[in-house]
Amino acid sequence: MTRVAIAVPVLALVWAGVTIGGSLIAAPAKFAAPSLDLRMALEVGHEQFFWIWIAERVLCAVLIGALVFRPPAARWWLAAPILVFALQQLFVVPLLDARTVRIITGETVPDSRLHLVFAVLEFVKVAALVAAGIVALRTGSSPPSGRAS
Known part of the structure; x- marks a missing residue:
């Protein structure tokens, strides 16, 4: 696999991990802490999501940049999570x-x-990122035309 070919699945799966860890695990967990009232939990969450979204924006931008070097058919798998994120x-x-x-x-x-x-x-985005990462891993070693040599 070329560096660009490996970059796409790595970026997609890292992005999925950031979302799972930050949005789907850490965010709900703070509301289970008995010492945090709603306002305090929301204030912590406000800061937490500020930083998560910076990471997601960077990952999304780098992923879009890496997709320029991929065949058009390979780009469609990442359209869904990018569109969900934009929405x-x-x-x-x-x-x-x-x-x-x-x-x-x-x-x-x-x-x-x-x-x-x-x-x-968030669940839709994670599912789409994992699917795109897996597809990119499976097709990353094939030539740009998408056909096996």
Whole structure:
């Protein structure tokens, strides 16, 4: 495998790991800590996600850069997680961020399903990243045409 060929699955799987560790394990875990009230847990989460999203943006950008060197058919597998991430960042995250800031500052806000929507998108993104990583590993050693030599 070339360096670029190995970069795509590595980046996809590292990105999946960042999401699993930060969003799907650490984020819910802080709400189980009895000494953290909701406002404090949200404040910690606000900072946590700030740094997770920096890592995700970097991984996404590098992955997009690496895809330039891959055959067009190999790029489609990564379209799904990149599009989910874009959807999250452009639409869901700004709404969640505004809601979180309102709660942190002491405002009472109505119930919302935004966190559920975000969590579902996280699971979809992770599944797509793992699938793309596996497919890239399996096809990474084939020539650019996609045919075995």
